[in-house]
Amino acid sequence: MSQTVDRALSILPLLAEGPADLGQVADRLGVHKSTALRLLRTLHEHGLVYRQSDQRYRLGARLFALAQEAMENLDVREIAHPHLVRLNESCGHTVHLAVYEENEVLYIDKVDSRYPVRMYSRIGKPVAITVAAVAKLLLADLPEHERRAVAEKLDYPTYTSRSTPHAGAFLRELEKVREQGWATDLGGHEESINCVAAPIRGADGRVVAAMSVSAPNVVVTADELLTLLPLVRRTADAISGEYSGRTPVKGTTTA
């Protein structure tokens, strides 16, 4: 591992919290100001860091551009998107797509009934991993020892009275989810919001992403939402088929 690069990269999450001046950066890095200056300069030349008019530093445009490109390179997302839109059109609720990566679950796509293309707003945000239906599916597919390791490393915030309380309960839930092949979140994150989710699998059968439909109690009850489960699963399966190359895509030539 490279110390210099390590230090430089440590600046990024620091600046994500908000703008900071040279001194603050140097302090929080534990290095001399001149060192921090040179690191910041390098980051600046790559456009990852921007210097605003009051001389303070903050994250720069290239970072956003990179994030966007990274997202576009996720082919699950591209394949899934039209399916998500169609599902949204037929049920009207919010549809999410999420992936697991390095102890985190992230939303990589979202179709909201009132606001279809909301690229930068919530996409990219880490999911409440201990309660979200998509997170359960993604974690449930991990090999047993890894699943256990992750579950024990997590915090278990009590968002609501129905939030997953601790690792034991979480692991049991994951086991259940693993067997039934779908998952729910019934008010575990926000009291009045329920979700049902289904997994998207690659050619080797492993879960590469998960999708969910969410709706507040005031619109549909949990039971009513559950009647959508077959539709959600069918959609997920359709995406799986296309992603794993089993289902030919119309209009596209596959070699």
Add this chain to the structure above:
Amino acid sequence: MSQTVDRALSILPLLAEGPADLGQVADRLGVHKSTALRLLRTLHEHGLVYRQSDQRYRLGARLFALAQEAMENLDVREIAHPHLVRLNESCGHTVHLAVYEENEVLYIDKVDSRYPVRMYSRIGKPVAITVAAVAKLLLADLPEHERRAVAEKLDYPTYTSRSTPHAGAFLRELEKVREQGWATDLGGHEESINCVAAPIRGADGRVVAAMSVSAPNVVVTADELLTLLPLVRRTADAISGEYSGRTPVKGTTTA
């Protein structure tokens, strides 16, 4: 400038083009494989790079999270304020900054006119949404169906004879504003007060705020006020540039 960091950061745009294996990265960087490996490892530890199942590297998820967090912690007002003050100093009139939120448009900053005239605006106060120039810009940027939905929910008070009379007229006005990229309010709220306004856009091009210059007829005529339009737009663009973290002077250095 730091060479090691420079090399490490050069990997990111490279991976943005698509996944690559160690050899490819080393080649394109012009360094030994072992060097590339260590750089990639460091990037990996920070979550900026992800190793997919076929061992190839691609951009990682933390990139989204960083971009997301940075956006949330960005304060338009903080960035805009000095620009607003400068604009006020050069033209002398009242300058407003406003944002759209949940069917309302709110003033979030104001620099008072140097002329001894009073205006009935207050920071935090909802704007006369059907007539204010800033409101037009903010609403004009909404997706079509939402724009329509909002327009139809609104009341259309007749503040003056030139107030927007009904939803139809308002939607037509919004369409015009959307196309021309700026807006006016000529006596629509108070008989003797005119405004010209310009939009402030984020990295994704969406309108995040709007700013305006207002002045009563007794100080300048509407035509005279309109001659300020280029200045207002330039100021708004400068704020946009800073808000979205674009580097205005230096081109991007590609090694």
Add this chain to the structure above:
DNA sequence: CAGCGGTGTTGCACTACTTGCAACATTCAT
């Protein structure tokens, strides 16, 4: 207006860190 504390910036000597090499490990194809 001079003096002062707070910033950001530069040149330089020192040594810690990165580097490329070459050998090893691992996977896959022949």
Add this chain to the structure above:
DNA sequence: ATGAATGTTGCAAGTAGTGCAACACCGCTG
């Protein structure tokens, strides 16, 4: 099995990053 890919590790050499101290540049305040 054998070979050719690829990824990985330990090490010695020296480059490249580091901290220091001095400088430059504000905006303050007396």
